Amino acid sequence: MIVLSYSHADFGPTNNVDQFSMFDSFDAAQEGFRQAIADGASCAVLSIPYEGTEPQWTDDGINLDNLLEIAQCLWESAVEASAGPLQDFRSRRGAAELRSFLRDRKVLLACEEGWKIAQRDAGFSDSFDWDFCPWFSRECFEFSDGVVALCNDWRDRCAAMAA
Incomplete structure (x- = not known):
């Protein structure tokens, strides 16, 4: 099939x-x-689905494969970028801690929500993996006191981004 x-x-x-x-x-x-x-x-x-496999869903209806894809896209953005908050964090704390941060459910869901906000409010129509994730990685995280976190105004930034 x-x-x-x-x-x-x-x-x-x-x-x-x-x-x-x-x-x-x-x-x-x-x-x-x-x-x-x-x-x-x-x-x-x-x-072509793997024989006998079914998509895995969280209790709140989120496809785990899609969360994995978001994490992979964010990781790729972080690895390929030459500067920004994720690179600052990686240089001080290491790749393992950055990977752990980027697979956090709150970060993954924020990235997905930001993508939808950017499409709806800013008319963003470019690709998720090659365009949105690198922008989100640069503009929606902050690095301070050895910690990387989502900016408090990340939703506003997504709504106002230039397409």
Whole structure:
């Protein structure tokens, strides 16, 4: 079985799919993918689920795989950036502590919420992984007294960001 997941609007890292289709052959799945794009889908992904696996959900309805993706995107942003609060923290406390901070549920949910705010209030339409996460990493964290934390006004910053 091959799954086609696609959306026509308002996609984000933990709320990115509004349509699913399942196919028995790769050729049929490719045709479904082409049709979804032709019909105006803003994103489309083909995937082959692991045999016998089900998505894992938290008690409050959040897909754990999506949280993992957010953590990976934030980590990639932190590693690739040359300056900023996350780099200051990493240089003083090390990569292990930075990884621990970036996989904190509060940080991951804030990043997702910030993405939605930026889309809604600032008209941000660039990519989540290559554009939003690096911006969020630079602008929505602060490093002080050996500690990195979300800025108190991170929501306002996301609402006001320049697209």
